[in-house]
Amino acid sequence: MPEQHADGQNILAFINESRPSRSLFWHYPHYHGSTWTPGAAIRKDDWKLIEFYDYNKVELYNLANDIGESQNLADSLPERTQELIKDLHNWQNELGALSATVNSKGKTE
Numbered sequence: 649m650p651e652q653h654a655d656g657q658n659i660l661a662f663i664n665e666s667r668p669s670r671s672l673f674w675h676y677p678h679y680h681g682s683t684w685t686p687g688a689a690i691r692k693d694d695w696k697l698i699e700f701y702d703y704n705k706v707e708l709y710n711l712a713n714d715i716g717e718s719q720n721l722a723d724s725l726p727e728r729t730q731e732l733i734k735d736l737h738n739w740q741n742e743l744g745a746l747s748a749t750v751n752s753k754g755k756t757e
Contacts, residue, residue: 673739677701677746690736697722697732706733 659672672691679685686701694712699705708722708729722729740747 671735671739673736675740675743675745688736688740690732690739692732692735695728695732697729697736699733699736708732 674689676684676688677686685703687699688701689696689698691711694710696709696711696717698707700707706722706729707717707720708725709717709719710721711717739745
């Protein structure tokens with residue numbers, strides 16, 4: 649059997665921690681058959697920030713106090729929001745991650 653390409657790393661150890669020991673990043677710049685639209689996210693300490701490209705919207709949650717992500721704190725904590733956006737964008741730039749683009753129908757792809 650040929651050796652398989654590994655696309656990512658096993659994050660089970662991080663999932664089992666109540667507070668990961670390093671930042672975790674997600675980058676999904678395209679549409680999928682599900683309801684997910686292009687976006688990205690970062691989990692840093694107790695904080696999770698999600699950036700939705702289609703809606704030009706950002707959500708911020710404190711997972712230590714709100715594991716169900718029911719209270720978006722992005723507007724009430726603008727400095728924390730900007731810090732995490734900066735970390736997320738720096739990570740994307742370091743990787744040379746592809747960005748979503750707008751197609752002829754005005755949709756991000």
